[in-house]
Amino acid sequence: MSLHFSVLASGSTGNAFYIGTDKAKLLVDAGFSGKQMEQLMDTVNLDPKELDGLLVTHEHSDHIKGLGILARRYKLPIYANEKTWKAMEGLIGAIPTEQKFIFDVGSVKTFADIDVESFGVSHDAAEPMFYCFHSMGKKVTLVTDLGYVSDRIKGTIRNSDVFIFEANHDVEMLRMGPYPWNVKRRILSDVGHVCNEDAGLALADCIGDKTKRIYLAHLSKDNNIKDLARMSVSQTLQEKGFAVGEDFKLYDTDPKVPTKLAVV
Known part of the structure; x- marks a missing residue:
């Protein structure tokens, strides 16, 4: 199992x-x-x-x-x-x-041996929520589409074995890019998406002794690239004293290709 x-x-x-x-x-x-x-x-x-x-x-x-x-x-x-x-x-x-x-939102549903914990996020949707999955002493967190990462969210997701976490955009790429200003303002707002640096800062508050894998997710096709996201998040975490690649590993996700089926 x-x-x-x-x-x-x-x-x-x-x-x-x-x-x-x-x-x-x-x-x-x-x-x-x-x-x-x-x-x-x-x-x-x-x-x-x-x-x-x-x-x-x-x-x-x-x-x-x-x-x-x-x-x-x-x-x-x-x-x-x-x-x-x-x-x-x-x-x-x-x-x-x-x-x-x-x-x-804020409830737990059980599917056989998986307890699914839902929590609300700040995003411009009706009532957006994401999930922590608990099973056999393991915890996997999926959270993207974040305007910002509140202390409440950090408390819910802290010390997950695995994080699938948003690193949506590079701020300078977004500012200099072709999007209309109203779209840029929406992405940068508290109900938009989290940038690479803010993803690193939030993760620094959530990583625990159990954490072994972090997947950077929901990258913008116009305002980010995998290498830049990984470098920015890694640098931010290293500045916070984490040994990236040793204590845990960073992984890419892709808009078209699945990640390998991984075991927690």
Whole structure:
């Protein structure tokens, strides 16, 4: 028995995350077409028919594009909070009542041997939330789409074995880039996205003795690059006294290619 996971894809164009054990298999978000989601899962030898649930973080299209298709095709239950369900109306098509479940912010749901803890984040969606997964003494945290990282969030996610954490943009690339100013202002705001340096600073407050892996996620395709994100976060953590590469390792995620199925 083991807890295993894969960041199936992550970026400004789409996001999907898998985590499971021998007894429970969960997908968080489905930000690609149904066909693309099937292909991503097949790449790491996962079968959508075996999923026990689809968990939703928020209603933005890069997180729910294929949600309705997968749910209907494989008769999968969807879990989201009430405000997110309301915001998804008209975006994911009709979902049978027996496949619709409420998962409140700040609550815990148990799927066999995985306890899923939800927590709210600051982002410009109806009621965005992300998750900590607890199983067999291990803790995996998935958190992107952050305007800023509050002390409450830090307390919830602290000392995870694995972090999948947002490093969305380089501030100078964003400022100098082609986006309209209103879009730049939204990204830089407290309900936007976390930049590389702020990701490093937040992680410095959350890394614990158990932490072994950090995956940098939700990189902007226009305002960031993998090497820059990794260098910026690593430098910030080193300045805070962490031995990056020794105490824990930093990993990239990709908008099209899944990470290897890893065991915690």
